[in-house]
Amino acid sequence: MSAPDFSVSGQHVLISGGAGGIGTALAKAFRGAGANVTLCDVKPPTVDEGFDFEYLDVRDTAAVEALAAKVKKLDVLIHCAGKLVRHEEHKPDVFMDIVNIHLGGNLRLATAFRPQLAATRGCLINIGSMYSYFGASRIPAYASAKTAIIGLTRSLAVAYAEDGIRVNAIAPGWIRTEISRGGREDSVFNDAVMQRLPTKRWSEPEELAGTAVFLASPAAKLINGVTIPVDGGYVAS
Ligand SMILES: NC(=O)c1ccc[n+]([C@@H]2O[C@H](COP(=O)([O-])OP(=O)(O)OC[C@H]3O[C@@H](n4cnc5c(N)ncnc54)[C@H](O)[C@@H]3O)[C@@H](O)[C@H]2O)c1
Known part of the structure; x- marks a missing residue:
């Protein structure tokens, strides 16, 4: 048998x-592996790494459609945009x-x-979370959405199979980026996470890159509709 591709x-x-921590790390990994990467975000990258950049608010349907009209070729779409608002997400508007x-x-x-x-x-790569698997008293919207990402990933995988598009998700563990800063700086929360986490450390965004590149590669052609925890064993513990 020849080596997997x-x-x-x-x-x-x-x-x-x-422009976020995980998006930037994935962008660097794909570029390092020879891919052409375009970033979109509501804010430009803090450090200009030379990627093509498009302003995009993913809440704006017309703007998403306008960007799609400009992009002629696409092999991999990664939805990394994310936000949480601790203590505010019980308010319906938030x-x-x-x-x-x-x-x-x-x-x-x-x-x-x-x-x-x-x-x-x-292929499409969605981003779940540890909150895809359990509840979060302070961020119920975030946890609800991340749980639903598992269902959306399965549903789109089934729907898009007729087009030969694969849809999978990565559920990152505890990654050192801006979105998780509040959790890291809350010593009670931080201690509880570290106690359960087998690796006993916050991970770097780069540690997700291998899984994302693998999912986009021919070696993953039979993988469809799954959410893969990349979490140092947190879900298992
Ligand atoms: N860091 C972690 O521990 C962790 C764990 C699990 C899942 N995630 C998920 O990973 C993804 C990336 O997060 P990150 O850790 O890189 O955090 P981050 O805060 O560094 O990046 C999030 C990015 O999303 C952008 N964004 C927010 N609202 C947007 C909108 N309406 N339209 C377009 N872009 C928007 C932000 O400007 C930011 O650049 C998110 O979906 C997050 O929920 C992160």
Whole structure:
């Protein structure tokens, strides 16, 4: 048997929330593996790493459709845009806004870019969370949306199979980025996480990159509709 093909060289990759910690790390990994990467976000990258950048608010359907009209070729779409608001998400307006970013944004991007992904028989990579698996008293919208990402991933995988598009998700563990800063700085919360976490440390965004590149590669052609925890064993413990 010949060696499995992990190559993503020459693929075109679009990452929403691409100016964030995980989006940037994935962008660097795909570029390092020979792919062409475009980032989109509501804010430009803090450090200019030379990626193409498009302003995009994933809550704006018209803007998502306008971007899709500009992108001619796409092999990989990664929905990395995300936000949480501790202690505020029991308010209905805040709840709906957070769900809109994570879940509505995912559906919006998937729908708009389906034709390009169908043309390349490409793939969609969604981003779940440890909160895909359990509740969060202070961020119920975030946890609800992340739980629903598992269902949306399965549903789109089934729906898009006829186009040869695969849809999977990564559920990151505890990653050192801006969105998790509040949790890291809350010593009671931080201690509880570290006690359960087998690796006993916050992880770096780069540690997710291998799984994302693998999911986009020919070696993963039979993987569809799954959410993979990349969490140092947190869900298992
Ligand atoms: N850091 C972690 O521990 C962790 C764990 C599990 C899941 N995640 C998820 O990973 C993804 C990336 O988060 P991160 O850790 O890189 O955090 P981050 O805060 O560094 O990045 C999130 C990015 O999303 C962008 N964004 C927010 N609202 C947007 C909108 N309406 N339209 C477009 N972009 C928008 C932000 O500007 C930011 O650049 C998110 O979905 C997050 O929920 C993170």
